[in-house]
Amino acid sequence: MSWQADTLACQRGGRVLLAGLSLRLAKGQVLILRGPNGVGKTTLLRTLAGLQPAAGGTLNWPADDMAYASHADGIKATLSARENLAFWAGIYGAGDPENALETFGLTPLAGRAAGTLSAGQRRRLGLARLVLSHRPVWLCDEPTVSLDAEHTEVFANAVRAHCAKGGAAVLATHIDLGLTGETLDLTPFAAAAAQATQTETPGFDEAFL
Numbered sequence: 001m002s003w004q005a006d007t008l009a010c011q012r013g014g015r016v017l018l019a020g021l022s023l024r025l026a027k028g029q030v031l032i033l034r035g036p037n038g039v040g041k042t043t044l045l046r047t048l049a050g051l052q053p054a055a056g057g058t059l060n061w062p063a064d065d066m067a068y069a070s071h072a073d074g075i076k077a078t079l080s081a082r083e084n085l086a087f088w089a090g091i092y093g094a095g096d097p098e099n100a101l102e103t104f105g106l107t108p109l110a111g112r113a114a115g116t117l118s119a120g121q122r123r124r125l126g127l128a129r130l131v132l133s134h135r136p137v138w139l140c141d142e143p144t145v146s147l148d149a150e151h152t153e154v155f156a157n158a159v160r161a162h163c164a165k166g167g168a169a170v171l172a173t174h175i176d177l178g179l180t181g182e183t184l185d186l187t188p189f190a191a192a193a194a195q196a197t198q199t200e201t202p203g204f205d206e207a208f209l
């Protein structure tokens with residue numbers, strides 16, 4: 001099984017930010033997205049997750065295969081860590097909250113209201129949803145923000161284990177997680193989008209007459 005995008009264009013706020021992007025993700029593969037702030041990493045992940053339509057190109061990338069860990073952890077502050085994962089297990093229709101808690105070292109905190117967790121603990125709870133989901137493709141946006149070195153390694157190991165079982169992952173990150181995988185710099189695709197936009201800009205006559 002593989003997931004494929006051909007000559008994809010992605011937009012945010014009505015602007016096409018990326019154009020001409022083709023990629024293929026195979027089982028077992030890790031793809032690292034790189035590029036400066038604002039280049040469009042989140043925008044691409046949101047498009048691949050099916051949260052927004054592509055602005056062009058074709059996507060053979062079923063949304064039901066995706067588990068998306070965004071900047072927002074999708075955590076309900078008044079529920080305990082365990083209750084949060086039980087909620088998400090219900091949404092995904094699968095998954096073992098206890099295993100997910102254990103994987104991210106959250107078992108001792110399982111009964112705590114999520115709103116009382118530290119930033120790094122909350123992030124670990126957000127990432128635990130990935131393990132729970134049993135979905136083949138993990139899409140992660142800056143997954144290790146707020147994580148200490150130990151839990152950055154826990155996350156990297158979770159990705160390795162997921163891929164070893166036939167999963168795959170697309171990770172937007174500015175740091176080196178020590179994962180074996182391909183790197184995709186989005187800068188040329190942002191330049192292609194900017195170029196296309198310039199070409200489409202109306203000339204003086206069209207704009208003012």
Ligand SMILES: Nc1ncnc2c1ncn2[C@@H]1O[C@H](COP(=O)(O)OP(=O)(O)OP(=O)(O)O)[C@@H](O)[C@H]1O
Binds near residue numbers: 040042043
């Ligand atoms: N809701 C929005 N409405 C309009 N523009 C937006 C919106 N969200 C983001 N943008 C803009 O879209 C562009 C791409 O943003 P995006 O979040 O995809 O970048 P990124 O590569 O993930 O950046 P970072 O490395 O800072 O996380 C930026 O210029 C940003 O300001």
